[in-house]
Amino acid sequence: MRSAAALLLLLLLAPGWTGGAQAQLAWITNQGADTVSVLDTAAGTVVATLPVSGAPAGVAVAPDASAVFITGPADRSVQRIDAGRRTVDARRTLGDGPLGIDADPDGRRLYVADWYGNRLFVLDTGTLETLAEIPVGRAPSGVAVAPRRGLVLVANRDDDSVSLVDPAAGRVTATVPVGRHPFGIAVDPDERRAWVANVESDDVSVIDLDAARTVAAVPVGSTPYAVAVTPDGALAFVTDQHDDTVSAIDTAALRVVATIPVAGFPEGIAAHPDGTRVFVANWFGNAVSVIDTAGLRVIAEIPTGDGSRAFGRFIAGR
Amino acid sequence: MKGLGLLLAAALVAAAPAADAHGPTRQKVTRSVAIAAPPDKVWSLVGDFAAMDRWHPAVEKTQAEGGNTPGATRVLVLKGGGEIAEKLERYEPEKRSYFYRITDVNIDVLPVANYSAWIEVKPGDGGGALVEWRGAFYRGYMNNDPPEQYNDEAARTAVTGVYDAGLANLKALAEGQ
Numbered sequence: 001m002r003s004a005a006a007l008l009l010l011l012l013l014a015p016g017w018t019g020g021a022q023a024q025l026a027w028i029t030n031q032g033a034d035t036v037s038v039l040d041t042a043a044g045t046v047v048a049t050l051p052v053s054g055a056p057a058g059v060a061v062a063p064d065a066s067a068v069f070i071t072g073p074a075d076r077s078v079q080r081i082d083a084g085r086r087t088v089d090a091r092r093t094l095g096d097g098p099l100g101i102d103a104d105p106d107g108r109r110l111y112v113a114d115w116y117g118n119r120l121f122v123l124d125t126g127t128l129e130t131l132a133e134i135p136v137g138r139a140p141s142g143v144a145v146a147p148r149r150g151l152v153l154v155a156n157r158d159d160d161s162v163s164l165v166d167p168a169a170g171r172v173t174a175t176v177p178v179g180r181h182p183f184g185i186a187v188d189p190d191e192r193r194a195w196v197a198n199v200e201s202d203d204v205s206v207i208d209l210d211a212a213r214t215v216a217a218v219p220v221g222s223t224p225y226a227v228a229v230t231p232d233g234a235l236a237f238v239t240d241q242h243d244d245t246v247s248a249i250d251t252a253a254l255r256v257v258a259t260i261p262v263a264g265f266p267e268g269i270a271a272h273p274d275g276t277r278v279f280v281a282n283w284f285g286n287a288v289s290v291i292d293t294a295g296l297r298v299i300a301e302i303p304t305g306d307g308s309r310a311f312g313r314f315i316a317g318r
Numbered sequence: 319m320k321g322l323g324l325l326l327a328a329a330l331v332a333a334a335p336a337a338d339a340h341g342p343t344r345q346k347v348t349r350s351v352a353i354a355a356p357p358d359k360v361w362s363l364v365g366d367f368a369a370m371d372r373w374h375p376a377v378e379k380t381q382a383e384g385g386n387t388p389g390a391t392r393v394l395v396l397k398g399g400g401e402i403a404e405k406l407e408r409y410e411p412e413k414r415s416y417f418y419r420i421t422d423v424n425i426d427v428l429p430v431a432n433y434s435a436w437i438e439v440k441p442g443d444g445g446g447a448l449v450e451w452r453g454a455f456y457r458g459y460m461n462n463d464p465p466e467q468y469n470d471e472a473a474r475t476a477v478t479g480v481y482d483a484g485l486a487n488l489k490a491l492a493e494g495q
Binding site: 031032055057073074096097116222242243264265283284307 | 407461462
């Protein structure tokens with residue numbers, strides 16, 4: 001019931017998502033191997049392994065699933081993968097340490113956090129040229145677009161804050177204090193709230209986007225790293241890096257309803273657009289764990305490559 | 319070189335540092351050793367967070383507080399000078415495993431940052447044990463363009479040296495008794 005409603009909602013809200021075969025793919029950056037594993041999420045298998053560069057970390061799939069963008073912090077690169085041909089078709093160096101990345105549903109703009117440069121780059125998805133460069137807080141990491149609000153959210157790890165950025169105006173409109181060392185960030189589908197994993201305070205901050213302030217802190221496991229919200233907004237899943245678990249949060253009750261063991265050192269996490277499964281990249285386990293969102297348990301573990309990170313929205317659809 | 323110096327000098331010299339990358343990325347090292355002794359016996363040697371000097375040849379003494387309860391701390395005083403402060407994060411005797419992290423270390427003692435590690439004793443072949451030591455860490459120099467002695471390669475080499483020396487001595491102790 002949840003998935004049917006979610007799918008309908010998704011199709012109504014996201015005209016850019018084609019629902020074609022590409023949407024069934026997950027793109028996993030493997031930091032140690034310098035590769036991207038392409039997972040068929042329906043079959044639960046790796047269908048291709050692509051060579052990339054720069055100890056790839058961040059990843060974002062284009063709204064129409066035609067391209068995938070990754071960051072290579074070790075060689076300061078942003079790379080674009082042609083999703084159909086499964087090859088890197090554009091690449092540039094950028095800033096001091098590109099890390100978090102997200103693609104605007106408008107299909108034209110790409111946002112990249114520069115960890116060492118304390119700024120957010122706005123890039124053209126076609127040319128990868130810089131459209132704007134916006135100062136944010138210190139050590140910006142996770143990036144999430146809230147398209148209907150015209151906002152981009154950036155977690156500033158060393159400032160314990162989240163910047164709400166208006167990319168059109170090229171400036172920060174609000175800076176919201178959160179927990180200690182925020183890293184991954186996600187916006188729920190109705191863009192009412194944002195969820196931020198705080199690595200040092202072992203909790204998730206909940207930001208009310210109307211009020212532009214933190215309204216709750218939900219305790220989770222040790223060293224929470226990244227967050228994914230299901231398409232119906234009912235559950236938020238958080239990777240607890242040092243506990244080798246994923247915490248599932250009931251977003252209405254604002255509490256953890258399940259703690260799910262996964263393979264070692266979970267990091268990147270993304271919900272499948274049909275809402276039935278959540279995919280987790282395990283950096284030490286070199287595998288992706290697949291969580292059934294109804295049973296709240298792991299139903300498959302798929303070997304990927306060394307150092308699976310997949311920090312970002314690595315499955316198409318929102 | 320201070321600290322683990324003598325022990326690690328050979329390993330550091332032997333490794334040719336790679337052409338340097340720019341930004342730091344998290345590194346990992348996994349080392350293991352097969353020991354011809356029952357897992358419980360090996361765990362009795364290695365499983366006490368408060369007594370690393372019992373089995374690691376680079377550790378002169380362990381100044382510990384809190385025993386084997388998560389949150390416990392220890393300071394490893396190294397032979398030849400240098401200290402490493404650590405905190406126990408998880409202790410799972412049923413899995414013969416513990417997880418800890420470094421809370422303070424001078425990068426001239428061990429060139430790492432944000433270091434965490436697991437030690438686990440698994441059942442091995444023929445009633446023996448397989449000990450695995452897994453570390454996750456960044457290089458000691460967390461900004462761009464590190465000096466050679468603080469780069470990714472130096473960090474991996476140093477951690478590998480620590481693990482190999484410890485596991486070799488653990489094997490000798492467990493098999494010799």
